[in-house]
Amino acid sequence: MSIDIESQGQMCLLQRADWRTMITLPHGHRLVTLYEAIPWHELMEKAKPILYDEQGISPHLGRELNLRAHLGAYILQTVHGWTDRWTEEMIRYYVPARIFCGFLESTGSLDHTRIEAFRNRFGEKGACLITQDMLNVAQEYGFTGPEDVDMDTTVQEAGITHPTEMKLIDHLLKKANRIHKKLKEVSKRGIVGIKKAVKAFSKIYTDYRFFAKTKEKKTEAIKESVKIGKRVLVEMSKVRAAVTNLCVKDQVNFQKISQLGPKLMEQILSWLRTGRVASNKIISLWKMAPKAIAKGKIGKSVEFGRKWIVNCYRGGYVLVHAPAKVKISDQHCVKESLNVHFEMFEEAPNSYGTDRGMWSEENVSQCIKAGIKKVGIQPKGKAAPLVSQRDHRRLKNRRAGIEPRIGHLKTRGLGRSRMKTDAGDLISGYRSALAYNLGHLMRDLVQVRDVKNISA
Secondary structure, eight states, X not given: OOOOHHHHTSXXXXXXXXXXXXXXXXXXXHHHHHHHHSOHHHHHHHHHHHHTGGGTXXXXXXXXOOHHHHHHHHHHXXXXXXXXXHHXXXXXXXXXXXXXXXXXXXXXXXXXHHHHHHHHHHHHHHHHHXXXXXXXXHHHTTSOOSSEEEEEEEEEEOSOOOOOHHHHHHHHHHHHHHHHHHHHHHHSOOOTTHHHHHHHHHHHHHHHHHTOOSHHHHHHHHHHHHHHHHHHHHHHHTTGGGGGGSOHXXXXXXXXXXXXXXXXXXXXXXXXXXXXXXXXXXXXXXXXXXXXXXXXXXXXXXXXXXXXXEEEXXXXXXXXXXXXXXXXXXXXXXXXXXXXXXXXXXXXXSEEEEOGGGOOHHHHHHHHHTTOSEEEEOOOTTOOOSSOHHHHHHHHHHHHTHHHHHHHHIIIIISSOOOSSHHHHHHHHHHHHHHHHHHHHHXXXXXXXXXXXXXX
């Protein structure tokens, strides 16, 4: 067999022009199937108050927002995990994505900066809205339902380093030094003595990390660092009037350091005096929500982040919820879980299962009052379950299936957060459930379509 290499490598006459091709997209493509199942008009009507009314923005000012295309891009980015730039590329050149975003008969597209701005503006409420709408779609098709609920909790770790005292002082001085440089540029006068303070702390920090082997030397190094930090905070208070010349971001950082700095110094000194961690311990200078949550796991007794409640339903679908109290105890999570369920489905489940960490007489009575027939909260100690032995075993095994689902959610945004703000952590957590549910919904829609084609 011979190969004509010369003709295959020959330059096309149209190579310098725009490329065109003919593509036939099958009707059963999974994105097309999902596109046909989503009630776009209802979704847009629900999204408008979040984007405009709640933020005090008039929909008639500025350039008109292509809400249909942005919602499609939001869903595509969530389910596939695309970056903003790659989402722009796919919407511009990937035919199924263009159909999904409503660009079939036009040459329009979306810029990556607008995709990012829409996502931030849509926020956590927008992610919750689409998650609930996708669950409604799954319920309408019979893929899931409110009959059986299994609940567990997990911790979304914050994207911060381990919050030691010396690291926190180091972060504080670095932020103060940044503000000093900005002030020098704007008003020619910065924070007095900041350079000497940073240099002195750098030497102490190096000695602390490499040479302080005893508790006495480490304590002395921390005390000296606190003195340096206090001096810097005093000098920062003297330039408060000049801060108004800085940009909004730098002004916010200055206010945050001025408020958190003295409190941080007192917490560190309290720990040196008593040996106990102060209540409401500051663990980060840019994320306020994360707390130290004791989980008792092997190798990780404490996790720094926020607690999430995960409700699991038939068909593998989930609902997640971030309680207002970041460090809520497991006993109080049952009430939050049931509230989320009633808000979504407006009816009580037939069965409800959790692990033994949620066991309490108050939770059991609350489940009974809610009209739950089979309460599968795993009992503690010698307490007897409230269901038959057969139902108890079945609910126990079913509840164990929540662990791999949480593992999948962790890979989609509920794990260690890469966001820089507390609001970003919330958006990432809610979108993890949306991505997981969309994967199940596309799978179920394709399976139903295949069954109909076979029967036809």
